[in-house]
Amino acid sequence: MADKMKQHFYQRWWFILIVLILGIGIFENIVNRLEKVETDRVEVTDSSFYKKMEREELKEKMSQKNKTPEVVAAEIIMKNFGTTYVEKEKAVLSSRFESGVVEAIALEEKVKSAKSSKRSFLYNTVEFMKAMKSQEEVTQATLIVQAPLTDRYGNVGNEDVMIVLMSRETLNKINFNNFKAENLSAIADSYWEHPALSAK
Structure with a gap:
């Protein structure tokens, strides 16, 4: 074989x-x-952390004497975003505080030029972070700024234009009396801006 x-x-x-x-x-x-x-x-x-706080609940908390970080965050947004009373009230899309973390979403309905809007957003974010530094129980603060953007097809929708995150360690390093808003991107733990803000 x-x-x-x-x-x-x-x-x-x-x-x-x-x-x-x-x-x-x-x-x-x-x-x-x-x-x-x-x-x-x-x-x-x-999860409840990412859901919008009901406006009635937020207003009720604002009227209380001892204000939680989420209420302080909402008040700072209402103070700095929008020009009319209605715009300021609509400016707070969300404000949450849980386990030491503050996350707030602010809406700026009226956008001018990219350069002036970016300057305004940076200034408002610095004011927000300054307020969060004063809240001892805050270990991390995030501000998400939204604004209306127009796509290539002419459709307008609110989108994230700036996201800034800072830890307690970073907040403690900042001397807000002398701090320049344009340095925010360099010192934040996390910084993102929409390309539309860099447009000329």
């Missing part, structure tokens, strides 16, 4: 079976991770 041709290991049934099992395992792992990421995203956006 003639000698059988020797098969390479990658042609043997057991090797093909191992590769198939590994492939199925890797595929299942990828699918499970994608599902987990989507679930986490839904849970974060549905």
Whole structure:
């Protein structure tokens, strides 16, 4: 009987079976991770921290003597954003304080030129962070500034134009009496601005 041709290991049934099992395992792992990421995203956006505070609840807290950091944040936004009373009231889209973290979203409805708007947003953010520094229980402060932007198709919608995050450690380093707003991007723990603010 003639000698059988020797098969390479990658042609043997057991090797093909191992590769198939590994492939199925890797595929299942990828699918499970994608599902987990989507679930986490839904849970974060549905959590109470990210939901808007009802205006009535915010107004009630503002009238109290001892003001929480979220109320102080809302008051600073109302003071610095908008020009009319209605604009100032609409300026507070969200203000939350949980586990030492303040996160506020401010809306500036009237936007002038990119340069003057950016200067205004920087100044208002510095005022916000100055107020957060005075709140001892705040360990981290984030201000998200939104403004109406027009897309290429002419549609106008409110979008994030600036996001600034500062830790307590960074806030403590700043001497707000001499601080220049244009240095904010250099010293913030996290700083982002929409390209529209850099337009000339």
